[in-house]
Amino acid sequence: MIVGRYLGVAATFALVLAGACAGNPVGRECDLGTTPPNPGEIVVASPSLDCVTRTCLGIPVTNPDPPKNFMPLPPTTGLCTAECSTSDDCDRVPESPCISGFTCAIPTGLTAGPYCCKKLCVCKDYIVVPSNGQIPTPAACDASDPMNDCCNLAGRIDDPMYPLCKS
Numbered sequence: 001m002i003v004g005r006y007l008g009v010a011a012t013f014a015l016v017l018a019g020a021c022a023g024n025p026v027g028r029e030c031d032l033g034t035t036p037p038n039p040g041e042i043v044v045a046s047p048s049l050d051c052v053t054r055t056c057l058g059i060p061v062t063n064p065d066p067p068k069n070f071m072p073l074p075p076t077t078g079l080c081t082a083e084c085s086t087s088d089d090c091d092r093v094p095e096s097p098c099i100s101g102f103t104c105a106i107p108t109g110l111t112a113g114p115y116c117c118k119k120l121c122v123c124k125d126y127i128v129v130p131s132n133g134q135i136p137t138p139a140a141c142d143a144s145d146p147m148n149d150c151c152n153l154a155g156r157i158d159d160p161m162y163p164l165c166k167s
Contacts, residue, residue, distance in 0.1 A: 024082035024083075025080070027093045029080075030077070030078050032078045042059050044058075045057075045058070048080070057080075058077070061126050067125055070099055081120045084119050090104060101123075102123055104121060105127075105135035106118065117153055146161065149164070
């Protein structure tokens with residue numbers, strides 16, 4: 001009888017965990033592991049054990065009109081994020097402090113390092129979203145410009161013109 005109860009509890013717990021890990025769960029608070037050296041800098045912490053996706057994003061508040069009840073996070077705290085193609089890829093977790101939801105965009109300023117020019121789920125509370133809903137792609141992420149050397153841009157891997165971009 002006791003074994004049956006434990007099996008029932010274990011099965012219920014497994015179902016809850018399976019449901020919680022669907023899609024790209026984003027928005028849970030996570031530890032960045034550092035304070036950005038400059039208050040306006042973006043920090044991507046990976047691997048972040050706080051996040052199912054293992055990626056924690058800290059971005060500065062650039063929205064001059066954040067939503068009512070918005071509380072910016074401390075500088076050492078970010079929100080779990082995920083790589084995305086569209087905003088539909090960003091599944092907000094219920095406990096997220098992000099009020100306005102998430103959009104899929106390349107965060108302005110994320111143009112260097114291993115996450116350069118990658119689209120991530122970004123909390124709209126922190127940024128200005130244009131009326132058309134589309135965050136513009138940073139000029140440094142235009143793959144047609146040969147001066148842009150981010151290895152995540154199309155055609156950069158194993159191209160002799162970009163010697164740091166090896167597969």
